[in-house]
Amino acid sequence: MRDFHFPGRSPVLAQNGMCATSHPLAAKVAVDMLERGGSAMDAAIAGAVLLGICEPQMTGIGGDCFVLVSPPGDETVAALNGSGRAPAAARAADLREADHASIPLQSPHAVTIPGAIDAFCTLSDRWGKLGLDACLAPAIHYAETGVPVAPRVAFDWAKDAATLQGVARDHYLVNGAVPSPGQMFRAPGQAEVLRRIARDGRDAFYTGEVADDMLAALNALGGVHTAEDFAGAACTDATPIAGPYKGVDLVEHPPNGQGATAILMLNILSQFDIAGMAPFGAERAHIEAEAAKLAYDARNRFLADPDRTARLEYMLAPETAVRLAALIDPNRAMPAAAPLTEAVHKDTIYITVVDRDRMAVSLIYSIFHGFGSGIASEKFGILLQNRGAGFTLEEGHPNELAGGRRPMHTIIPGMLREGGRVTMPFGVMGGAYQPNGHARFVSNLRDFGMDPQTAIDAPRSFADGEDLKVERGYSDRVRAELADLGHRVTIPETPVGGAQAILIHGDGVLEGASDPRKDGCALGY
Numbered sequence: 069m070r071d072f073h074f075p076g077r078s079p080v081l082a083q084n085g086m087c088a089t090s091h092p093l094a095a096k097v098a099v100d101m102l103e104r105g106g107s108a109m110d111a112a113i114a115g116a117v118l119l120g121i122c123e124p125q126m127t128g129i130g131g132d133c134f135v136l137v138s139p140p141g142d143e144t145v146a147a148l149n150g151s152g153r154a155p156a157a158a159r160a161a162d163l164r165e166a167d168h169a170s171i172p173l174q175s176p177h178a179v180t181i182p183g184a185i186d187a188f189c190t191l192s193d194r195w196g197k198l199g200l201d202a203c204l205a206p207a208i209h210y211a212e213t214g215v216p217v218a219p220r221v222a223f224d225w226a227k228d229a230a231t232l233q234g235v236a237r238d239h240y241l242v243n244g245a246v247p248s249p250g251q252m253f254r255a256p257g258q259a260e261v262l263r264r265i266a267r268d269g270r271d272a273f274y275t276g277e278v279a280d281d282m283l284a285a286l287n288a289l290g291g292v293h294t295a296e297d298f299a300g301a302a303c304t305d306a307t308p309i310a311g312p313y314k315g316v317d318l319v320e321h322p323p324n325g326q327g328a329t330a331i332l333m334l335n336i337l338s339q340f341d342i343a344g345m346a347p348f349g350a351e352r353a354h355i356e357a358e359a360a361k362l363a364y365d366a367r368n369r370f371l372a373d374p375d376r377t378a379r380l381e382y383m384l385a386p387e388t389a390v391r392l393a394a395l396i397d398p399n400r401a402m403p404a405a406a407p408l409t410e411a412v413h414k415d416t417i418y419i420t421v422v423d424r425d426r427m428a429v430s431l432i433y434s435i436f437h438g439f440g441s442g443i444a445s446e447k448f449g450i451l452l453q454n455r456g457a458g459f460t461l462e463e464g465h466p467n468e469l470a471g472g473r474r475p476m477h478t479i480i481p482g483m484l485r486e487g488g489r490v491t492m493p494f495g496v497m498g499g500a501y502q503p504n505g506h507a508r509f510v511s512n513l514r515d516f517g518m519d520p521q522t523a524i525d526a527p528r529s530f531a532d533g534e535d536l537k538v539e540r541g542y543s544d545r546v547r548a549e550l551a552d553l554g555h556r557v558t559i560p561e562t563p564v565g566g567a568q569a570i571l572i573h574g575d576g577v578l579e580g581a582s583d584p585r586k587d588g589c590a591l592g593y
Contacts, residue, residue, distance in 0.1 A: 130440065140426050173457050313511075326367050359507075361404060
């Protein structure tokens, strides 16, 4: 239990249903869906789509999603891949010939076909109770009437607004300027698109006037996207992967997401006595940073489109972790992992919902960098992701850009399972940090006995390229000790990631936790 003398958040406790996410309006809408008799999937879709209006710098209908779901009365976990593919005519060689070493972030070459809408329609058909029109109604309402810009959203908006180009500035600035906290943001064009999807399903987005609007924006800038690319967009089922850590199984979405990186990192950490270290001392931060470098190096070598991922079994094998752990020097930092050509980002949303029947949903939804590619369609204002920047241009690499392929993705939903039972859907936002964030969250729970809210509140560090980013929650003494070990220590301008979780107790009580680094909350009934 936290010390009530100090600022902090108590866990949110409820019995019938719970949502935890990064914006209060989305959490409320999700719980409203549950109270109306909707499933956790209805609630997750309603909240997620609304987050594209509440946090447009993070996500939107021009983006992708990944989902884990534990159906009621079922100990299995299903996975759905709602990430889009490169247009059929995309070729890495064309960009290499144009002297690009990486995919330009604010170009149509970085725009893969948005996959989230097809996924939401599929999820509604498969696990929803109320119908897609009911799920989209709240987002339609708020897109039309507007939402007050929340404080953290305003902070991110100001930082990322320079990405917006052309008509995107008309759609995502308010009177030509970055909105301030409390100012209203409206997206009437998106309201119309959502109305059409609610009425006619996924074809209203991927064919006809809406698709033509997106195509026109991309083709005018030199994109090779076609109507056939949009019409053929389709989500796919996947089989989750999992790894054990001190009595709990970490369940992750398989590639092209980077969940395998989190499992490998925990396998490496299991070779050390993390529980015997100070939870926020230099020793733990150092070992975690070194484990991250090794796990991310494996990620950068192997993870790609599901059909092309190389050596996944090798990444997940315990003996691989043993060999990698032996490379860690407790007294000296190693060089950073060789980077991917993709640039680091920190922008996504995550929502988790558990309903009365104990269906659990873990859903993550993103446009990649802040405001994605910065390219928006003219009529409807659909902001397009730049997930194609997750490809490499390296010839012969498993993750090389090519038509019809999915890039390596940073967004990963998570679940914890104990004794065969799903006990906690959770997610950690923060781009490249996410596998490290999953590993740290699980370690906080299992090595130090923290409850979910305390585990989320706890200070974070992250070996991000050449820098070891250490939040202000660490002491200056720890930062100095880490510098003495050879780390280039920085205090990040933006806090490291954000997280949400719901613990499903065996006695029927739900315990929600939400990251104070974001504007959101956990809410139950």
